[in-house]
Amino acid sequence: xxxxxxxxxxxxxxxxxxxxxxxxxxxxxxxxxxxxxxxxxxxxxxxxxxxxxxxxxxxxxxxxxxxxxxxxxxxxxxxxxxxxxxxxxxxxxxxxxxx
Numbered sequence: 001x002x003x004x005x006x007x008x009x010x011x012x013x014x015x016x017x018x019x020x021x022x023x024x025x026x027x028x029x030x031x032x033x034x035x036x037x038x039x040x041x042x043x044x045x046x047x048x049x050x051x052x053x054x055x056x057x058x059x060x061x062x063x064x065x066x067x068x069x070x071x072x073x074x075x076x077x078x079x080x081x082x083x084x085x086x087x088x089x090x091x092x093x094x095x096x097x098x099x
Contacts, residue, residue, distance in 0.1 A: 042077060042093035049088045053080070060094050070095065 006014075045056055057070040075084060077093040086092065 041096045043096050045092050045094045047086045047088055047090040047092060051086065051088070053084050053086060053092075056092065056094060060096075062097065065097075 043060070045060070047056070053071050053074050054067065057067050057074055061067045061070045073095045074080070074092060075082075077095055080086075
């Protein structure tokens with residue numbers, strides 16, 4: 001037995017425990033991957049002619065907000081894929097920041 005040495009198997013076990021703890025911690029803190037910090041509140045927005053998710057996000061983003069973050073949050077809230085196609089008359093949920 002080699003005292004003071006960490007074997008490959010032990011290192012893998014430690015790494016796995018750290019990964020599990022990280023995911024448990026991030027789930028418990030209510031971490032929001034979108035960074036929108038909405039707390040689950042949304043505003044219904046009807047899509048107009050010529051609107052894009054980007055233009056809708058730009059209208060609803062705060063002065064210091066990153067529009068890209070809100071675009072991703074809108075995509076997630078409305079189950080839109082990367083090929084975002086929206087149509088006039090469609091109603092989208094737009095995350096609203098709690099102040």
